[in-house]
Amino acid sequence: MRRRGLLPTGCCYDDRMKLHANADFGPLPHHPEDPRRIEEIMKMLKKAGLVFSGSDSELLDILRDAPTKYMWRIPARPATKQEICTVHTPRHFDWVRELSDMSTRELRVLSHNLDQGRASLYVGGMSYEAALLSAGGCIETCKNVAAGHVKNAFAIIRPPGHHAEYDTPMGFCLFNNVPVATKVCQNEYPDTCRKVLILDWDVHHGNGVQNIFYEDPNVLYISLHVYENGNFYPGKPENPMIPDGDLDKVGEGLGQGRNVNIAWPSQGMGDGEYLAAFQKIVMPIAHEFNPDMVIISAGFDAADGDELGGCFVTPPCYAHMTHMLMSLAGGKLAVCLEGGYNLKAISHSALAVARTLMGEPPPQMEIPPINKEAARVLTRVQAAHAPYWECMRPGIIDVQELGDNAARLHDVIRGYQRQVLSEKYSMIPLFIQREVLYKSFENQVLVTPGLQAKRKILLVIHDPPELRVMPDLVDNTVDPHNGHVLDGVVSYIDWAHKNDFGILDINIPHYITHPEDIDAFTPRPNEKTLQRQILELVCYIWDNYLQLYDVEDLFLVGVGNAYLGIKVLLTNRDCKSRIAGVVNFVTGNLRPVKSETDTELSTWYKRNSLVYVTNDHACWRDEDLTKKVLKRRFGGVQRSPEVGLNRMMDRHAKEVFEFINERVSQDRSGNTTEEEK
Numbered sequence: 001m002r003r004r005g006l007l008p009t010g011c012c013y014d015d016r017m018k019l020h021a022n023a024d025f026g027p028l029p030h031h032p033e034d035p036r037r038i039e040e041i042m043k044m045l046k047k048a049g050l051v052f053s054g055s056d057s058e059l060l061d062i063l064r065d066a067p068t069k070y071m072w073r074i075p076a077r078p079a080t081k082q083e084i085c086t087v088h089t090p091r092h093f094d095w096v097r098e099l100s101d102m103s104t105r106e107l108r109v110l111s112h113n114l115d116q117g118r119a120s121l122y123v124g125g126m127s128y129e130a131a132l133l134s135a136g137g138c139i140e141t142c143k144n145v146a147a148g149h150v151k152n153a154f155a156i157i158r159p160p161g162h163h164a165e166y167d168t169p170m171g172f173c174l175f176n177n178v179p180v181a182t183k184v185c186q187n188e189y190p191d192t193c194r195k196v197l198i199l200d201w202d203v204h205h206g207n208g209v210q211n212i213f214y215e216d217p218n219v220l221y222i223s224l225h226v227y228e229n230g231n232f233y234p235g236k237p238e239n240p241m242i243p244d245g246d247l248d249k250v251g252e253g254l255g256q257g258r259n260v261n262i263a264w265p266s267q268g269m270g271d272g273e274y275l276a277a278f279q280k281i282v283m284p285i286a287h288e289f290n291p292d293m294v295i296i297s298a299g300f301d302a303a304d305g306d307e308l309g310g311c312f313v314t315p316p317c318y319a320h321m322t323h324m325l326m327s328l329a330g331g332k333l334a335v336c337l338e339g340g341y342n343l344k345a346i347s348h349s350a351l352a353v354a355r356t357l358m359g360e361p362p363p364q365m366e367i368p369p370i371n372k373e374a375a376r377v378l379t380r381v382q383a384a385h386a387p388y389w390e391c392m393r394p395g396i397i398d399v400q401e402l403g404d405n406a407a408r409l410h411d412v413i414r415g416y417q418r419q420v421l422s423e424k425y426s427m428i429p430l431f432i433q434r435e436v437l438y439k440s441f442e443n444q445v446l447v448t449p450g451l452q453a454k455r456k457i458l459l460v461i462h463d464p465p466e467l468r469v470m471p472d473l474v475d476n477t478v479d480p481h482n483g484h485v486l487d488g489v490v491s492y493i494d495w496a497h498k499n500d501f502g503i504l505d506i507n508i509p510h511y512i513t514h515p516e517d518i519d520a521f522t523p524r525p526n527e528k529t530l531q532r533q534i535l536e537l538v539c540y541i542w543d544n545y546l547q548l549y550d551v552e553d554l555f556l557v558g559v560g561n562a563y564l565g566i567k568v569l570l571t572n573r574d575c576k577s578r579i580a581g582v583v584n585f586v587t588g589n590l591r592p593v594k595s596e597t598d599t600e601l602s603t604w605y606k607r608n609s610l611v612y613v614t615n616d617h618a619c620w621r622d623e624d625l626t627k628k629v630l631k632r633r634f635g636g637v638q639r640s641p642e643v644g645l646n647r648m649m650d651r652h653a654k655e656v657f658e659f660i661n662e663r664v665s666q667d668r669s670g671n672t673t674e675e676e677k
């Protein structure tokens, strides 16, 4: 057997594929799927010395002395109808073929009509011929890899293919090149090319590839694409029964788990997100699938510089992704061009991929931190595929399977807190009128008895306590003795109790336990949901309790995300004259307190609050941001030397107690004191 490492890298290109051009030419700028795309890539490969461009007389010497120095040209040929119809309907084939019989006028009208909406297609007099060459080039490229004539190969082809459905051309695509080549290889090499991985890093979802193989257990399709809730092209199909690019579309029947959609929530993704996706999802699943051949549907429209894609993947990142995929299937890797519309970006990206295929180690690169929303998407993809892949399972819980004996830990902890607060300080739940009752509300507000008669009251509104757990690294289980609950609020309540304050302890859960929820992972609520939940609660407590009391000294302490409650109260109720002071501990969003109707509110807030902000908060990293958060509306902001709520509360306890003591029963008629002037 020949050593694969000594084989050359193949390269398929044919100038005739440029002949697919828009019959609806006009004064408008070029269509993004510009015939020059493939030419630019080829030029770049020649310029970089990857493709031989000297005279034929040198060829024999090169073949003898350094057969892997250049890419080996793989000639493109027209695909046959039989090949195309391994994937497409004969009607679909005939529709494309008939384009070559149409008059220029007819083509113009057709192009004009097709070039809108989801169809998004243009056609010309030579489109059929170019599409056959594109599919045929793709077939030859993959066959050369499958048969071991080349080490790996790159097909620089157009029109692209991955949007073409089995029965409809769309999205600049006529025939779906990669599935056609996959089918042909599986048919011709049934023993050595049975399982194929198609990795699609085009910024758009390859709806056609997905749907062609949706029930096929032997083709694993993994796509990384911008989804934007179904608003990014190709979006949602008209027929709601046809699956779209969302991450819960995992395949059907025998193909369950063989369709992996890494659906980015927005544009703007880059190297950090793509490499994380490869490390956490793509490579583990790919290794478990263990393909016989890998094909990349290589659109370069996620590349930095492509305006249509709006993402920032750099050439070094493409090199690393290629390199990782080369570790599969004994290196049998075929790269087939799909989209990518910035001529400079596609040629640089393609060059990085081609170099890697030829054996050049991928360049050293710094990986930027991953976007949080994108990280959440990866967790959700993992959860969606946990039923089908062993490697996706660790850490994923099947909530439904847990049954009635399971309780959410935050409810257990709150129950425990209630018990402690009741034993030590006789605190009891405060009655809150609600439309719906959930477990998480049972102990949400706890108060000391006789609150209404107290001269001094401390209201603490806080997040659930922090949990620190160390899972067993083998199977991700957590023994209770390896978990710790950090609750910085306790010492404040203890102090308040000793100093004869009435106490209101409000717990703001990050999730309201609904028994019917079965998601393995529930993210924290977004700002809007949290605000709604808190607004209702604090206004209720103010209107029905605090406002009616004769309390002289009311202090508010906000801890973590829940400190939103203090902003909400100050901006929704005219209450500042009744509040003696505010203390906040902040690790997340800093919230401005200002009012259209009460112009004095921000000034009051600045004078009467202490706002401790964690030392690692983003606002300290940027001079402009720092200046901004020191403005009045953010209150008496201070950078804490500590990181995290618990440590901050510990560190600043003495200062806070002094701050409160100084303010107890002092004149708050609105006049400033001497030292403040």
Ligand SMILES: [Zn+2]
Pocket: 202, 203, 204, 299, 301, 338, 339, 340
């Ligand atoms: Zn694309």
